[in-house]
Amino acid sequence: MDVVVLETPPLGDRSYLVHDGSVAFVVDPQRDHDRMEAAARDAGVRITHVAETHLHNDYLTGGLALARAVGAEYLVSADDEVEYERTGVRDGDVLAVGDLEVLVVATPGHTHNHLSYVVRHDGREAVFSGGSLLYGSVGRTDLIAPADTEPLTRHQYRSARRLTEVAGEGAQLYPTHGFGSFCSSGPASGAQSSTLGEQRRTNHALTDDDEDHFVRELIAGLTAYPSYYAHMGPQNRRGPGSPDLSVPEPLDGAELARRLEAGEWVVDLRNRVAFASEHLKGSVSFEYGDGSSFTTFLGWTLPYGDRITLVGSREDVEKAVRDLSRIGIDGPDAALGERPADLAPGAPTDTIPRVGWAEVAEALKAGGETVLDVRREDEYATSHVEGAVNLPLHDLLTRHRELPEGRLWVHCASGYRSGVAASLLRRLGRDVVQVDAEYDQAGFAGVPVAAGNS
Template structure:
């Protein structure tokens, strides 16, 4: 039976894989921080034979080219992709032998035009199919990333690709998608499963349970939501053959230099927990709490190419933030500063703003009751319900629409508090008076403040 090791990248909702026979290995869709891949290969005593890409990725910078170059192995990439580097071109129907494993290439267009899946078998047990952004757990990859004008066409291709895979594989074939674990590259109703088989997908996957193609296309297209703007930069980067990630420590920034960068309007990103930031922070910094959504939203909101200086209370947080950023092509932070706000700035440069719950919002009286509420959720979330009388500006549009923000002290909310914390800090940086509503939107619905 083909053995598969999983390398999860929770911050992007993606997975990379190592398929092996105990001796030789095939790496599929590796992330850019290759030390994780190389450590697992060494731990398992495996020799890498080839690297394979299911598609030219839109949500991260691949490590595939760098890994193949570093270890001198074949790099399997669709022969129709207009890459600017040497690779081993593969197309539908190609077969390769890697030790005891047979790797069959299957064209599965939909997520991208040239998307491939790889069926790996060893003649002893069920095959493994690496589906990239095609067949996911309960759903499929989104179909609007190639060209918005081709979304209908790509959605039909995606439907047929998923069914083609299911028709040619046994029920016990194990499914290993790259996307679908929180990635914005997925679409439809993902099951939240940690593993699956073709048989299981036949029972639950939208593309396999919807008998009518037109109905599937209509529903999938209607449910497509906004996706991060940094995606626009990933495809060209991956077609060019990205360099290895540089994870060496960024330059140390002292208090004087930090103050200068803030005065110059640079992006100084505070990695601390959002309510800690609200209680005290350096004026002019921006709150992006380090966690699974950190790089996605920083990459979505920052003007691309803007230098980023990271501020944290521990060196380890700087290291983790840098790792996450390099995966989306923010190659080198402009610097890092470690310490509390009081360590890094004089007292007169420190700021704070209050945090609140939806209970607090419901309890407002007097002049406070008239203060505006700003909703920074996505359009699709807003369409399902809203706080009565609130103003809506999606977080990703806030910087460009600051002139539309209502006057007065603003109560800023989202679905959980994370995006609201970013929005509140951006408004605070712009000189606005804010209250961070750090609460779950369901509480607003329970209190009768909102529909949803």
């Protein structure tokens, strides 16, 4: 049995191709399923089964489109209501995939009808746990409805333990979430591989013998999650089609200028330093980079469904189109190029001051300045600049009128979110300074910091 891992770092998820050298079983493929087809070709195997552990809330699946493209069976929980034909599977079902034996295990918790798959071959076992048992933690349990959170958390606790009963300690564990995904919860370990035996010794769902304590602790630790999640489940029930990943025909300068003037979302993909130095007035900064949080923060911050125009190099636009398709943002327009003067000749440009913590310390000593912290509320509660106003990036567009008048010194944890926030506020006509620095260096620069909610 060989397992090919396909990483999707922007969303913190993994997909898997499991094969016996001839035929393959796919688990939780992303919407851009051409990657999985390429992996099968590289391995010289034929995909006969495509399986979902659950109806995902953080991305659009490529499972249905992949199964249709390669003529495979599409395995989805028989208890999930979907609008397409599938092979419904339930707890205890055993499937033959070439020489592989696949046992279906009900592991509710992350969703009501969540499944895991135990694959056996030549004395080896592998557990594909989706959003159930993760490395060091479990999938979050609050994505369905508030009233369901506690019951699902109790299911999650029991499901994690059940997996250790149906597979041995030496079984390799392959979760879908837990690599930066907001679908994970609790103290995820950051490990890249693990076994059930290792998890029995280190995972709080397996080491905490008090279910009530586990439930309280997990629910108390749940933080905000992206607003676009609300759109993923319904679309996955309908069955997403294959995305169009082609680079759009570039807009001309006049049309780009018109969209800026009309207040449409023009997204600059260049790094935030270049954006701050000069950008088309009214555009917003979502720096693109492999493995960055571009997809999550754009989908979380901008109104879902609004038209988007991407501005950047052909390479970055092509990658951004692929990334955005995974959360259902299809068919963005584009203007190709990296110099504002070339993109829309004659259109007004703007700049944003960038500073480090030393400049913030000096400004605070002088007095009369407002520091805006755009991290999540839980991050702010752990530690923050004394006197700073907290308004998370994902709430900025709907709550910006709550901010005090005057100049805003905008910071986050690393500089990425502060770059986005500063561009949004500048677009709204605010006087902003972007603090492009790591938050954990603030105290060393003489900026007063406070712990807790003081």
